[in-house]
Amino acid sequence: MAHSCTCSFHTRDDVPLTSSFLARWEEERYTDGVKWKFLEHKGPVFAPLYEPLPDHVKFYYDGKRMKLSPDTEEVATFFAKMMDHEYTTKEVFRKNFFKDWRKEMTSEEKSKIIDLKKCDFTEMSEYFKAQSEAKKQMSKEEKQKIKEENERVLQEYGFCMMDKHKERIANFRIEPPGLFRGRGDHPKMGMLKRRVRPEDVIINCSKDSAIPKPPPGTKWKEVRHDNKVTWLVSWTENIQGSIKYIMLNPSSRIKGEKDWQKYEIARRLKLCVERIRNQYRDDWKSKEMRIRQRSVALYFIDKLALRAGNEKEEGESADTVGCCSLRVEHINLHPELDGQEYMVEFDFLGKDSIRYYNQVPVEKRVFKNLQLFKENKQPEDDLFDRLNTAILNKHLQELMDGLTAKVFRTYNASITLQQQLGQLTSREFNVAAKILSYNRANRAVAILCNHQRAPPKTFEKSMQNLQTKIDAKKHQLLDAKRELKSAKADAKVAGGGGRAVESKKKAVHRIEEQLMKLEVQATDREENKQIALGTSKLNYLDPRISVAWCKKWGVPIEKIYNKTQREKFAWALDMADEDYEF
DNA sequence: CTGACTACTTAGTATGGATCAC
């Protein structure tokens, strides 16, 4: 079986007979950036139209009832639905919302509604709460009916034909209108995210396919036939002016193949990473500032798995940074800290405004360089003023074909998993203990990549419940042991009562197993409080490492990957044996 | 070299159905 995905290229038409014998990810690919030859789909599903509120749900301005025009009312409901969230109290959110809301008002409404503080949305808010409560209380039959309708829509719009395969579409529903809530301190929070109409939508499909029909009385913005891209539908969103796409599910051939290729590039990095490391160490001594900055940045990306850090337009989004966009204020230099020399203290907001905080010892040369980069600069100045991601990636491309900054994250994540699995798994372990080892290895990667989550709201309670269970199990074990003891005594006296002793022994053993399982579970959960494992599992860890580990240690793959994940990693399940090495 | 534009991957969270304990 081919283990490289850079094998020779032929068009699919050259090999019509082989396709039925090959798994999809083994089929030959197209050349020249062609992604498909045939693409047919039904277009997007639009958000349901706005239904005006019943008359008894009133809006009050300055204490007086006010009937709102449908457009104004709709935007008001967006706010009403969010009132339990803290951010509706934030000044930026309220200001942006009010400004956009006023744009939807009739001139009459505009002249009356001039102060958000005087708006009373409580009846609307209560109404929606009651609605969602009622939805929960629906009968089985009603729920079943909704489920069936969803299934029908999924069957009609949720799949497409790409070349010879029926593929699942990831997000076939167009995002509904609402109030934008960015992550972190977003300057645009509260702005109105406009309803997308067919006239905003571009359809992409092949010429010889059945072109999707726009809803009656409407037109698409454009129908195009671009087989150099993978998307089916796109539209421009009004908050940032960026393009949104409808694309295929991760289980699709086109995504799976790309994923496979990503890990193959990371494996090629493994083969030359020592050379690259020697090179950037050497470059720390360069007489050129730009090269010193480049080499120190690359060192951080490699050692700490930092993101590249593209430039962002100021004021368009939250103030976050990655490696190349680090500012002087984001690192503190300590010649000595807690007995360690040359310590760098990082403190900045990364992607999704997740805080990155770390204290790391670095080589003396790196430390001296950082002092140099900070010299004569203000806190808000760029640390690497002679560097950006384009420069860095251009350099990386010269070091290895296909190498970019993000490949280091993939490489270091996957190699860490492999190493940790090797260190943490033991033959002695039962399946539960092996899974704990896996989760710990996964966790090491999540920590490296700084994948955090808010501690679950119910965390403390669920921890307590688990502890209660453990205590109960311990008592149960004591009881069982006592019973075993007395059974042994009885057997000695009466003779021939060995059967009772055997069954009591078994009971003790069973309870011990159960207790261990609970304790393992508690450890796992505690260690996982603020760490999200899913992101690395889905995006950074070569799935073949996990497949091989499962095979080697006799752990069912279902314990590691759920159904969706097995679908996404179908290519890896199929091709990795227990000897696979990343 | 810069900025605009495009395509695609990576990210955390809300949600609601499934599953569990009682």
Place this chain on the structure above:
DNA sequence: GTGATCCATACTAAGTAGTCAG
């Protein structure tokens, strides 16, 4: 059967990185 808890999934924001024109 019922309520609590868990878990998968949907959602969509926020990154990376390439291309192209000026």
